[in-house]
Amino acid sequence: MFGLALAGAAAAGVAAPGAGPAAWSGDLRPITADQWNAERAAHLLERAGFGPTPEEIARFAAMTPQQAVATLVRPQGIDNSHLPPFDASDIHEPGLEPFPASRPATTEAAKARGEALGVAAKPEGNRRLQPVVNKFFYWLRASRLETHRVAYWWANRMLLTQRPLEEKMALFWHGHFATHEDKVRDARKMLQQLQLFQAKGLGNFRELMIGVAQDPAMLAFLDAGVNVKGAPNENFAREIMEMFTMGVGNYSERDIREAARAFTGWNYDDLRFVVNRAQHDDSDKLVFGRRGPFDGVQVIDLILEQPVTAEYLAGRIYRYLARDEITPELRKRLGAVLRDNRYEIAPLLEAIFLSRDFYSPEVVGTRIKSPVELVVSTYRKLGLKDVPGVPDFNDVTGALGQHLLYPPTVAGWAYGRSWITPGLLMERGNFARDVLFPDFTALPHDRFPTNATGLEIQAVHERISRGLDITAATVPEGKDMAGGEAMAMSNRMSDRDEEFNTRYGSYRGWQKAVEVVKPIPRTMARVDLSGLVVASGSRTTADAVDALSRRFLSAPISAAQRTAWVEFLTRELGTDRIERAATYMEDGLRMLLHLMLASPDYQLG
Known part of the structure; x- marks a missing residue:
């Protein structure tokens, strides 16, 4: 059912008034000034960024198409100094490099040399290698938490940047040159690679390729x-x-x-x-x-x-920015643009964004938003000034299939219809509800781990708090004794004599990591739909539906859908007059917007 609805929304996009004549498909001739309008400016900003606001659409619609595209593709003169650099936690310590491949490799090195990771083994006594094991798990946990902070920092750049295409192409290159923190195991290297994509993602591909090939994150991966x-x-x-x-x-x-x-x-x-x-x-x-x-x-x-190289790259970029399908002939022509310009990326992007093909019905309103695009564009269109901490950005995008800095394979993400299943579409709706009606009781997992490992950490902490020794406190779940029996057994038996305890090392590693990694701010989205509707000049519930549809949806909605949403809002407000409901309409508007954002129409951009 969800798939049919999504297909129907895409079909509606094909029939959209003003979307462009069907003859434009595959046509690389530039769009002309008389063919330029607000709808096409909105489409350009949607694909070259992360969701335009009405003010941005109006500004770009007042330009010529060449000026609009140049502003996005060649943004070097645009001031972006309001974006802060990443505020790194002080987590790295001498001795951690080169980080061992595994915990066994770490303890074997400690046995052979008497130290590892900059930590000496105890000369004698129980658990001689425990400090080394603790340090090993500390770095795994700290690097992961810091990587989550890097993702938040990047999401805020996507939200607030005046150079949206820089971040949009950085996201493309992150999926193209896919590396995963679980393999790299160093947030600093992941950040450094991301900054390479941001700095060179609109420049020369040769320079970018050499930079990636010599990048520590890629070399480690x-x-x-x-x-x-x-x-x-x-x-x-x-x-x-x-x-x-x-x-x-x-x-x-x-x-x-x-x-x-x-x-x-x-x-x-x-x-x-x-x-x-x-x-x-x-x-x-x-x-x-x-x-x-x-x-x-x-x-x-x-x-x-090799001639195929430019064609391959041009095809990948086109499918990311325009549509999944590309004919061999179009790919060859776009490849020639890239090759003739000595692999400068900007001329290729200009050719795509100015082409009539880019504004054809086969392209406009037919691309399924990736999870990151969906989340960030929602926040932009809501007018937020930062990415909220509730719901958690990493949890949301991960549940939807795109956890930044953790691509699933070396091939990156598949894009397109892979983002949509009945379950994932429901998750997208849940995200919308969590933004508009946040769960303030949610515990952030970067302060309190709640995954399978985290539950074990909680159990260890509770047992130690009850007075159990390390051996009893680290008995795996399911094999644990009742609390009283475990306490009695702990009192009767001495602590186990062992070189180290892995579960205790994981427990201490989490403790130290949470101690030193800076927290992600757990703010909630400050949403004011009433203000947006009043500012739009809406006088009736029908006006409000139209205003919110224009602001949030790229694909046009059917008359039946519009009628259903107007009736819903009128019923919730008890009136069809906005002025009468001005003092209490916020919740009704939020319920309406939840329906809009959960609809198949909203998944298309």
């Missing part, structure tokens, strides 16, 4: 440390060709093997890129029929010389 002379690891070279530049089937296995040798020795030292010369293979390689002692940068240049 693709196991660059094991790619050494005499034993090349193909992961790095394969992903660069398969996912980042060329696509499957456009290279040979020999190209992969030879390119892998060119990247040997590439590694990182904490937050810096390094080349270990002794581990680099500087002998000849044969890549794409060319022979030479290539290094990694030279291999990237060889990749960029």
